[in-house]
Amino acid sequence: MAAAATSETGARPSRAGRRLAAPAWVGTVPFLAYVAVFLLLPTGIVVVDSLKNPNGAWAFSNVTELGNPLVRGYFIGSFKLCVLSSVSGAVLGAILAYAIASGNPDGTVRRLYIAVSGVLAQFGGVTLAFAFLVLIGPIGLLIHASWYFDFPWGIGLIYTYFQVPLMVLVFLPAIDGVKVQWREASENLGASAWQYWRYVGGPLLMPAFLGGLLLLFANALSAFATIQAWENQIAYIVPQQISTALSSEVGLSNVNVADLLALGMVIMVAIVMTGYALLQRRAARWLR
Amino acid sequence: MRSSYRFAVAGVAAAALFTAAGCSSSSSSSASGSSSVNWANETSASAGGGMSALVTAAKAEGTLNVIALPPTWANYGTIISTFEKDYGIKVNSALPDGTSQQEVDAVKTENGTAKAPDVLDIGMSVALANTSLFAPYQVSTWSSIPAAQKAPNGLWVQDYGGYMAVGYSSKFGTITSLSQLLSSKFKNSVALNGNPTSANAALNGVMMANLAEGGTASNIADGVSFFQKLKAAGNFSPVSATGATIKAGSTPVVFNWDYLNLSSYVGVSNWKVFIPSNAVLGGYYAQAINKNAPHPAAARLWEEFLYSQSATGGQNLWLQGGARPVEQPTMTSNGSIDTSAASKLPAVAGTPVFLSPTQATDAANYLAANWAKAVG
Numbered sequence: 001m002a003a004a005a006t007s008e009t010g011a012r013p014s015r016a017g018r019r020l021a022a023p024a025w026v027g028t029v030p031f032l033a034y035v036a037v038f039l040l041l042p043t044g045i046v047v048v049d050s051l052k053n054p055n056g057a058w059a060f061s062n063v064t065e066l067g068n069p070l071v072r073g074y075f076i077g078s079f080k081l082c083v084l085s086s087v088s089g090a091v092l093g094a095i096l097a098y099a100i101a102s103g104n105p106d107g108t109v110r111r112l113y114i115a116v117s118g119v120l121a122q123f124g125g126v127t128l129a130f131a132f133l134v135l136i137g138p139i140g141l142l143i144h145a146s147w148y149f150d151f152p153w154g155i156g157l158i159y160t161y162f163q164v165p166l167m168v169l170v171f172l173p174a175i176d177g178v179k180v181q182w183r184e185a186s187e188n189l190g191a192s193a194w195q196y197w198r199y200v201g202g203p204l205l206m207p208a209f210l211g212g213l214l215l216l217f218a219n220a221l222s223a224f225a226t227i228q229a230w231e232n233q234i235a236y237i238v239p240q241q242i243s244t245a246l247s248s249e250v251g252l253s254n255v256n257v258a259d260l261l262a263l264g265m266v267i268m269v270a271i272v273m274t275g276y277a278l279l280q281r282r283a284a285r286w287l288r
Numbered sequence: 289m290r291s292s293y294r295f296a297v298a299g300v301a302a303a304a305l306f307t308a309a310g311c312s313s314s315s316s317s318s319a320s321g322s323s324s325v326n327w328a329n330e331t332s333a334s335a336g337g338g339m340s341a342l343v344t345a346a347k348a349e350g351t352l353n354v355i356a357l358p359p360t361w362a363n364y365g366t367i368i369s370t371f372e373k374d375y376g377i378k379v380n381s382a383l384p385d386g387t388s389q390q391e392v393d394a395v396k397t398e399n400g401t402a403k404a405p406d407v408l409d410i411g412m413s414v415a416l417a418n419t420s421l422f423a424p425y426q427v428s429t430w431s432s433i434p435a436a437q438k439a440p441n442g443l444w445v446q447d448y449g450g451y452m453a454v455g456y457s458s459k460f461g462t463i464t465s466l467s468q469l470l471s472s473k474f475k476n477s478v479a480l481n482g483n484p485t486s487a488n489a490a491l492n493g494v495m496m497a498n499l500a501e502g503g504t505a506s507n508i509a510d511g512v513s514f515f516q517k518l519k520a521a522g523n524f525s526p527v528s529a530t531g532a533t534i535k536a537g538s539t540p541v542v543f544n545w546d547y548l549n550l551s552s553y554v555g556v557s558n559w560k561v562f563i564p565s566n567a568v569l570g571g572y573y574a575q576a577i578n579k580n581a582p583h584p585a586a587a588r589l590w591e592e593f594l595y596s597q598s599a600t601g602g603q604n605l606w607l608q609g610g611a612r613p614v615e616q617p618t619m620t621s622n623g624s625i626d627t628s629a630a631s632k633l634p635a636v637a638g639t640p641v642f643l644s645p646t647q648a649t650d651a652a653n654y655l656a657a658n659w660a661k662a663v664g
Binding site for chain 1: 387388389390410411413414417476479480482483484485486487488490491522525526527528532533536538648649651652653655656657659660663664
């Protein structure tokens with residue numbers, strides 16, 4: 001090992017002497033290859049297979065399935081759950097992040113909150129669903145809440161449990177970037193707290209807030225294990241119905257329908273991303 | 289073959305198979321050099337030279353790949369360990385919580401590899417839809433299996449089953465009819481084992497309610513409206529029923545096969561089982577051999593073991609797990625049945641109903657269109 005390192009070091013000066021000028025894009029090859037294999041290829045497979053029938057022949061009429069009221073119901077369910085959990089998670093997370101940022105930057109409380117957020121943002125799936133079930137379920141230790149099984153309230157509450165800490169993690173750096181001097185400057189100029197947030201703090205943080213909101217939306221859209229472990233007797237959201245389409249043992253499985261539903265989710269994300277881009281452009285106007 | 293998968297994301301199923309079956313060290317495969325018999329083509333033990341030839345060939349293969357057999361389900365843990373002990377063959381158990389459909393998917397995606405499943409334990413609708421993947425084989429106890437419960441050439445053979453039952457916590461007293469479940473003391477309490485458009489046990493749960501409500505096996509509508517009433521009364525619980533939720537008391541009433549509803553299976557001592565006399569609904573799983581099994585002799589020996597009537601054979605071991613083995617009627621008359629295990633089965637009164645493939649398909653299609661509306 002050491003010998004190899006030595007010889008390599010020894011060779012370096014001569015190599016540096018006749019270095020080839022690589023095109024600038026070469027550095028992006030690993031990233032592009034990664035994206036191609038793990039994003040573009042699967043998306044392509046989903047698009048192509050969603051337009052075929054189980055025998056492998058083209059079946060463009062599959063697309064009409066997206067207009068089926070039942071299928072539309074799964075997308076509406078997914079959308080409701082994503083909006084509920086991402087908006088509540090983003091607002092609560094932003095407030096919590098602000099509270100943390102206003103404290104001592106080297107304090108124990110801040111370090112504790114960040115550590116706990118890091119753990120809880122990853123707390124999901126079966127364990128989370130079960131934890132909530134024994135606390136608020138039919139024989140819940142805390143309360144017996146009747147709204148708990150009404151979609152999307154109960155599951156929205158459960159999702160918020162990992163959405164808030166995630167928002168804290170992504171939003172805290174943005175709040176840390178807001179200099180205390182800016183607040184002092186506005187106060188010296190006679191701005192009220194409302195005016196400071198309306199004209200300075202809000203516009204500064206809005207792009208980061210919207211970015212966090214989008215991340216939370218996507219996070220909720222793709223979550224599957226939590227809701228499946230919580231209640232699996234009805235499909236409320238698209239991923240649950242994809243699971244039925246993939247693994248129904250009562251004769252209702254159809255891989256092409258699963259692909260079509262996945263394609264619908266891709267379209268859904270594309271629409272949300274477009275909306276985000278438009279909002280972001282408006283929110284970040286002052287930066288240009 | 290598990291009726292509903294709860295934790296496995298379909299997308300990672302393939303990855304799970306890789307890790308679960310990756311330890312297969314099958315150096316030997318179909319061509320066992322010493323013998324000229326190719327067990328992949330043999331349709332019975334005698335055709336291949338008898339049981340001892342089969343045992344020798346299976347031992348030479350040394351390994352058997354099984355899939356989707358939860359150790360606590362119908363006594364499969366003991367069945368696998370007994371087989372390993374009796375024959376010195378290592379059993380690789382992949383994806384224990386998988387579904388029937390995932391078993392078939394694994395046969396297709398892993399075709400030709402050493403980790404492909406050798407044998408399957410699948411629901412009937414999946415079995416009938418995939419017979420082209422199976423090898424015909426007749427076990428030596430073939431004549432003990434009722435004709436209606438096997439494919440004539442042995443492509444699939446029903447193995448064990450049970451009746452749909454209501455399992456419930458004894459805190460509710462004694463349940464004697466399904467209509468009692470509509471009363472207010474069952475608030476948020478009644479659950480199925482999965483989504484009936486996806487899981488066979490759940491579909492049969494709705495069908496049992498349908499029969500109890502006076503519906504016929506050909507039309508499941510009354511069953512769906514029973515659950516609609518249950519939902520309207522606030523008694524339907526959408527919680528995914530598992531051993532953990534039953535132990536925690538979150539799902540105190542569960543519709544499931546009787547062998548999955550035993551107090552010993554769910555691990556709760558105050559758990560009672562009730563089979564409505566006007567709605568005895570039976571269901572059997574089936575065995576099938578992968579026609580391209582990497583261990584063809586071990587696969588056939590496994591089937592011989594499962595259908596063996598000996599005291600420690602598969603039929604009695606299933607019975608000890610609370611399931612009703614397919615040869616039970618014959619074994620009861622020839623005296624080979626484990627009588628103490630048989631006496632522990634829940635009592636059944638009335639004529640059992642078995643869904644025909646058409647009835648099962650009709651029920652599934654009706655549920656696909658109406659289930660979410662009724663209870664959503």
